[in-house]
Amino acid sequence: MASLQDIRRRIRSVKSIQQITKAMKMVAAARLRRAQQAAVANKPFADKMAEVVDSVAANVTGFKHPLLETHDADKELFLIIAADKGLAGAYSSNIFKEAVRHIPDKEKADLVVIGRKTEEHFRNRGYHIVKEYLGISERPTFDVAKAIAEDLTDRYESGEYSAVHIIYARFVSSMVNVPETFQLLPFEGLTGDEEEKELTRAEKAGAFISHLKEAALARVSLGGDDWEAAMDRADAEDAAARERAEDEAAEAAAAEQPVEAPKPETEKKWFFDEETEETPDSIDFSAYDEPLEEFKEEPFIFLPNADDVLGALLPQYLITMIYAAQLQAAASELSSRMTAMSSATDNAQELTRKLDLLYNKVRQANITREITEIVGGAEALK
Amino acid sequence: MPTIKLEVVSPDAVVYQADIYMLTVKAADGEIGVMPNHLPMIASIIPCAMRVKYEDGREELIACGGGFMEVLNNKITVLASCAETPIQIDVLRAEKAYQRAEERIKKFKSAPLVNTEIDIDRAEAALQRAIVRLKVAKSVGA
Structure with missing residues (x-):
């Protein structure tokens, strides 16, 4: 059995570790709030950027840009974002696992890494790291994102790589983050081919609808009981809308007939009648009450022109994506650290409690033993 | 309106x-x-x-x-x-950035072949940004 002194020492060390983890938890929580705010504040910019790129790309055909070109190379470049510091639970190792899953062959992959832990991990395992960014994982700035984007662009334009991927942890909530991989370059779905574009748009719409349905189903299975009813209702509304549209089409077809029939000449007034103040029949002002259909569907004006705008937009878009990923990663890292440190603090608490119990047990056992010894000694002397 | x-x-x-x-x-x-x-x-x-x-x-x-x-x-x-917006601008920082950028450009222009470490495009962009900031900041003070 451990001596009293040993246990006392152990309790003291656990307590001081608990203080440290508690402090780290608090620091992570404070920083997490800031990181979360930053990620939220970036959202309008990132969303709008994607929207603008989409609407510009839809108006461009046969556009050539270095970032859209595909290269016939067998190497791929990976940008991996993980932590600078440890003590963040499984945050970094989850990302490493995700990365290893996506890197088919380490000989054919070059890495650009963010975070000291990332660098150590991949260097020790013999991966080829071409560039590392250290000490910035927790606090991303737009300037760093810009520098990374420019570096990646240069490397991609050299024609050495067939694609550039990014691997980072998407922040879902302060308890959950999901490692995610997507292709940065070449930009997909922005090809100049009109038909292909239509297809990808249709695909996107289809994917979105099935995603919605899945989400609805997931909610049903989670116990949202009136979801099924809601979906039935939506279906019914859908059917009704379709019927209405058909009716309208039929009406429009019917209405076309009388127009074709020649009107009697006498009924038509061609001039403004000053006496009766009647406007001529030939002008139908009702059409001006509402914006014309074509007006609503007016394509964008591009200054200076669509190609130049898209050319200037793409590099910005790349920076935006990298910056958004960095912000997400920072929030994920801090939330992981907070959770890890919180459970470490709880564990320390539990451990102190157990050690206290043990300490008291041992102390009491010692006292009992001493008493028995004294009593035994006294008895022997009689 | x-x-x-x-x-x-x-x-x-x-x-x-x-x-x-x-x-x-x-x-x-x-x-x-x-x-x-x-x-x-x-x-x-x-x-x-x-x-x-x-x-x-x-x-x-x-x-x-x-x-x-x-x-x-x-x-x-x-x-x-x-x-x-005007109130968000750090005038001191903008002034410093202005001077720094101007110095760099002057240095580069005096000997373009020697001072190759200066990124002239960057310096000019920085100067432009500083000028804009100062102009905006002053629009309120006046």
């Missing part, structure tokens, strides 16, 4: 939001003004002091570090790599 919505968004925040009467910015090929009910438009803009005119005739400047502008459904969205 009709108005148009303006939203200025930088990567870190929504900098500015208001109903305005007219916005004047520098596009890649010249200054353009956007008034209510403008047709849909997307323009790339260069670093400039954007001029915002309100219904009552007041004017205000907003510093913009270059980016894009989208006009759609009577709403202007400016996507700028950085954007600041």
Whole structure:
């Protein structure tokens, strides 16, 4: 059995570790709030950027840009974002696992890494790291994102790589983050081919609808009981809308007939009648009450022109994506650290409690033993 | 008088939001003004002091570090790599940046072949940004 002194020492060390983890938890929580705010504040910019790129790309055909070109190379470049510091639970190792899953062959992959832990991990395992960014994982700035984007662009334009991927942890909530991989370059779905574009748009719409349905189903299975009813209702509304549209089409077809029939000449007034103040029949002002259909569907004006705008937009878009990923990663890292440190603090608490119990047990056992010894000694002397 | 919505968004925040009467910015090929009910438009803009005119005739400047502008459904969205309203500008920092950039450019111009470590494009962009910031900051003080 451990001596009293040993246990006392152990309790003291656990307590001081608990203080440290508690402090780290608090620091992570404070920083997490800031990181979360930053990620939220970036959202309008990132969303709008994607929207603008989409609407510009839809108006461009046969556009050539270095970032859209595909290269016939067998190497791929990976940008991996993980932590600078440890003590963040499984945050970094989850990302490493995700990365290893996506890197088919380490000989054919070059890495650009963010975070000291990332660098150590991949260097020790013999991966080829071409560039590392250290000490910035927790606090991303737009300037760093810009520098990374420019570096990646240069490397991609050299024609050495067939694609550039990014691997980072998407922040879902302060308890959950999901490692995610997507292709940065070449930009997909922005090809100049009109038909292909239509297809990808249709695909996107289809994917979105099935995603919605899945989400609805997931909610049903989670116990949202009136979801099924809601979906039935939506279906019914859908059917009704379709019927209405058909009716309208039929009406429009019917209405076309009388127009074709020649009107009697006498009924038509061609001039403004000053006496009766009647406007001529030939002008139908009702059409001006509402914006014309074509007006609503007016394509964008591009200054200076669509190609130049898209050319200037793409590099910005790349920076935006990298910056958004960095912000997400920072929030994920801090939330992981907070959770890890919180459970470490709880564990320390539990451990102190157990050690206290043990300490008291041992102390009491010692006292009992001493008493028995004294009593035994006294008895022997009689 | 009709108005148009303006939203200025930088990567870190929504900098500015208001109903305005007219916005004047520098596009890649010249200054353009956007008034209510403008047709849909997307323009790339260069670093400039954007001029915002309100219904009552007041004017205000907003510093913009270059980016894009989208006009759609009577709403202007400016996507700028950085954007600041006059009160958000750190005048001291802008002045320092101005001097630094000017020095660098002077040094480069004096001996372009020797001072190859100076990135002249960057220095000029920095100078441009500093000038815009100072101009915007001064528009309020006067």
